[in-house]
């Protein structure tokens with residue numbers, strides 16, 4: 001174990017871990033990052049205590065998954081009539097240098113959007129993965145009814 005000082009710019013914290021990335025993960029897991037509708041990225045400066053050795057680690061924090069109306073939880077599907085796109089590859093759209101995939105829950109109609117080419121607004125890094133959710137709408141609810 002090594003002692004690291006982790007800092008997102010607001011709250012430095014000493015954490016014992018085996019590696020800078022492990023220390024950063026623990027730093028982010030223990031933090032409160034508030035409510036956010038999409039994945040956010042915490043850029044953590046990790047310095048080995050007593051040295052000048054430091055590195056930056058980017059840790060994604062996904063939004064909390066909204067609860068499903070069904071006690072069994074969400075059942076993510078890609079029905080073409082709801083999510084659109086190509087018939088042979090429903091719900092998949094190009095996004096920058098990657099792809100975006102839309103799925104919808106067959107039980108409550110909530111949408112889940114996965115983006116394989118997201119950008120961290122803080123430092124402009126591209127090609128990251130993000131997740132967001134959208135409330136059910138008439139189209140998805142009508143499909144759920146007939147599922």
Ligand SMILES: [Zn+2]
Pocket residue numbers: 067068069070073074075105106107108109110
């Ligand atoms: Zn659901």
